[in-house]
Amino acid sequence: MEESAAPSRRTERLCSSGGGMTRVVCVEDDSEVRLIGASERWARAMEQLRRLSEHERAPLLITGEPGTGKELCARRLHAASPRAGGPFVAVSAARLPAERLLEELFGLAAGADGRPAARPGLLELARGGTLFLDEIGALPLELQPRLLAVLDGEPLCRIGGGEALVADVRVIAATSQDLAARVLGRSFHEALHRRVGGLALSLPPLRERDGDVRRLVEHFLQRQSGATGLASAGVAPRALAQLEAYPWPGNVRELRGVVERAFLRAHGAPLDLEHLPPEIGAATRPPAAPRSGPPGALRPSPPARGSASLGEAVRRHILAVYAAQNGNVTRTASALGITRVSLRRHLRQYLAADARDKEPLSDR
Numbered sequence: 001m002e003e004s005a006a007p008s009r010r011t012e013r014l015c016s017s018g019g020g021m022t023r024v025v026c027v028e029d030d031s032e033v034r035l036i037g038a039s040e041r042w043a044r045a046m047e048q049l050r051r052l053s054e055h056e057r058a059p060l061l062i063t064g065e066p067g068t069g070k071e072l073c074a075r076r077l078h079a080a081s082p083r084a085g086g087p088f089v090a091v092s093a094a095r096l097p098a099e100r101l102l103e104e105l106f107g108l109a110a111g112a113d114g115r116p117a118a119r120p121g122l123l124e125l126a127r128g129g130t131l132f133l134d135e136i137g138a139l140p141l142e143l144q145p146r147l148l149a150v151l152d153g154e155p156l157c158r159i160g161g162g163e164a165l166v167a168d169v170r171v172i173a174a175t176s177q178d179l180a181a182r183v184l185g186r187s188f189h190e191a192l193h194r195r196v197g198g199l200a201l202s203l204p205p206l207r208e209r210d211g212d213v214r215r216l217v218e219h220f221l222q223r224q225s226g227a228t229g230l231a232s233a234g235v236a237p238r239a240l241a242q243l244e245a246y247p248w249p250g251n252v253r254e255l256r257g258v259v260e261r262a263f264l265r266a267h268g269a270p271l272d273l274e275h276l277p278p279e280i281g282a283a284t285r286p287p288a289a290p291r292s293g294p295p296g297a298l299r300p301s302p303p304a305r306g307s308a309s310l311g312e313a314v315r316r317h318i319l320a321v322y323a324a325q326n327g328n329v330t331r332t333a334s335a336l337g338i339t340r341v342s343l344r345r346h347l348r349q350y351l352a353a354d355a356r357d358k359e360p361l362s363d364r
């Protein structure tokens with residue numbers, strides 16, 4: 001059920017502090033490299049991960065919806081690879097403006113920004129180890145050929161000149177976007193896509209991992225118990241049933257947040273329905289039969305399971321909350337944490353096929 005690995009020696013990460021981005025070095029926490037899961041889909045992904053960790057230099061692309069564990073898998077790959085003794089350096093292309101990203105990745109030659117000392121880039125700092133480039137789809141077009149050159153074994157040059165350095169790094173990239181579509185849309189270079197995606201690991205969404213919600217809930221409860229010193233009394237079967245039926249658009253990250261908050265609310269008691277946020281119950285609770293019937297009278301579909309796409313899972317969730325709130329737009333929007341304007345837009349789209357949709361949406 002659990003994949004674990006020895007901690008990496010150190011991690012470099014760009015963090016924001018006081019409005020700016022600072023580079024900090026963290027010591028790895030062993031628990032962070034634990035990958036929980038035993039479903040068939042997850043086991044297949046882990047088998048693939050094991051095979052991929054044997055590679056020493058080949059770039060690799062991890063794909064999956066947000067929160068599915070891409071970074072955790074990159075750490076696991078690094079820790080199980082021949083580069084485990086080297087650093088694991090993580091940076092997200094979505095978090096930095098193009099110019100800053102260029103400097104962070106490639107470094108600055110002495111004098112380049114008016115400072116006498118050179119500043120090494122992350123590709124250089126990851127020497128002997130792994131660079132994890134999250135959200136590679138956000139990498140600006142002009143930067144892409146430069147990264148491709150490094151992946152092709154060309155020397156690394158800091159911005160502003162200076163000596164050519166040997167790049168001794170394995171790049172593991174990750175994306176929650178459809179990179180092939182970005183290639184078609186000309187916002188991603190085909191050559192870089194081919195190079196980085198030559199080896200790929202695809203992570204399943206949580207709603208397609210049978211039985212893993214329960215395992216992850218147990219794991220996060222144990223972690224919270226360890227962190228707070230408060231014993232965990234487990235989870236009530238009806239609360240677990242709701243957690244298992246919820247479609248988890250934010251995947252494991254969302255589940256982790258829900259369990260951690262519920263644990264604190266339960267304060268030593270078994271985690272139960274009242275400790276869960278309303279949207280979890282609303283998505284799965286059988287709705288009270290609408291009295292006068294809201295526009296488009298909604299029978300929520302069964303909870304999103306199996307191969308439902310994220311869009312379909314979101315549709316079911318929104319419709320289920322709407323039905324549970326008896327078609328009250330204000331309460332539904334509030335339960336979902338979105339504006340009424342946004343909710344109406346969704347509802348119009350979902351109900352378009354329904355004849356009753358011709359009635360104007362209630363303003364309640």
Ligand SMILES: Nc1ncnc2c1ncn2[C@@H]1O[C@H](COP(=O)(O)OP(=O)(O)OP(=O)(O)O)[C@@H](O)[C@H]1O
Binds near residue numbers: 034037064066067
């Ligand atoms: N299999 C797992 N076992 C235990 N914890 C997990 C697992 N997968 C993800 N997590 C936890 O879920 C959170 C999100 O994981 P991670 O950052 O690796 O996801 P991601 O896919 O890289 O997310 P994003 O796309 O938002 O960058 C983290 O807190 C991580 O510890």
